[in-house]
Amino acid sequence: MLSIETQQENQHYILQPKGEIDASNSVQLDESIRRLAENGAKSILVDGSAIEYISSAGLGVFMSYLEDFQEQGITLKIFSLSPRVLEVFQILGLDQLIPIFPEKEAALNAN
Amino acid sequence: MEHTIQLICQTTALSELRKFLNKNLSQIMLSEKDKHQVILAVEEVCANLIIHSHHCNGSDHISLNLRQEDDRLVFEIMDKGKAFNLLDYEAPDLKTVISEKRKGGLGLILVKKIMDEIEFESQGGTNTCRLIKFFGS
Numbered sequence: 017m018l019s020i021e022t023q024q025e026n027q028h029y030i031l032q033p034k035g036e037i038d039a040s041n042s043v044q045l046d047e048s049i050r051r052l053a054e055n056g057a058k059s060i061l062v063d064g065s066a067i068e069y070i071s072s073a074g075l076g077v078f079m080s081y082l083e084d085f086q087e088q089g090i091t092l093k094i095f096s097l098s099p100r101v102l103e104v105f106q107i108l109g110l111d112q113l114i115p116i117f118p119e120k121e122a123a124l125n126a127n
Numbered sequence: 128m129e130h131t132i133q134l135i136c137q138t139t140a141l142s143e144l145r146k147f148l149n150k151n152l153s154q155i156m157l158s159e160k161d162k163h164q165v166i167l168a169v170e171e172v173c174a175n176l177i178i179h180s181h182h183c184n185g186s187d188h189i190s191l192n193l194r195q196e197d198d199r200l201v202f203e204i205m206d207k208g209k210a211f212n213l214l215d216y217e218a219p220d221l222k223t224v225i226s227e228k229r230k231g232g233l234g235l236i237l238v239k240k241i242m243d244e245i246e247f248e249s250q251g252g253t254n255t256c257r258l259i260k261f262f263g264s
Contacts, residue, residue, distance in 0.1 A: 039174045040138035072234035
């Protein structure tokens with residue numbers, strides 16, 4: 017089960033996926049991020065605190081936007097991942113490609 | 128210790144797979160970190176078979192046998208689809224995944240990084256992918 021909530025804080029859009037992200041539902045994450053970008057969001061933050069599990073299908077969604085977002089000047093940051101979910105990013109070295117922060121404040125304050 | 132589950136070839140079966148693995152791996156002396164990672168690796172192989180070999184055809188099945196041997200855990204994934212030999216698959220590098228905006232390709236990199244040994248055989252129309260994790264590795 018996956019649900020995704022979105023809220024706006026000033027110029028930032030914060031996505032909060034809740035549950036497990038796998039090949040059956042990663043399209044929901046994809047659509048949520050795409051919708052924000054299409055609506056003109058320039059700062060997208062993913063609150064990872066309620067992500068219980070993520071497989072490569074979910075990781076691939078983040079990866080697929082890296083280049084486009086760089087070209088379009090959109091920032092994508094992730095914060096508050098649980099240690100075991102963070103470890104999956106680290107196994108692949110994705111933590112070197114996507115800015116990941118321990119908490120929301122750090123993500124908001126980072127350039 | 129030995130357990131088997133049969134899954135229909137639809138991605139919705141992946142949560143059932145995780146429940147099965149969580150339940151049966153709870154009896155094993157495995158750190159939470161290792162448990163989480165082997166579940167991920169097994170799921171990646173099953174998702175790959177379900178999506179690419181069986182095209183999410185709900186009338187097809189794959190089976191998973193989990194057993195503990197002396198110093199290792201063995202996950203045996205069997206199907207009757209088009210043979211996909213993980214050992215022949217050259218995982219893309221991350222730069223390729225990014226530049227081609229691929230949403231796939233990362234899963235099998237994970238499997239190769241998490242598991243200690245991978246074996247594959249195809250006999251009499253049945254493909255078997257064996258993932259092995261040594262305790263304490």
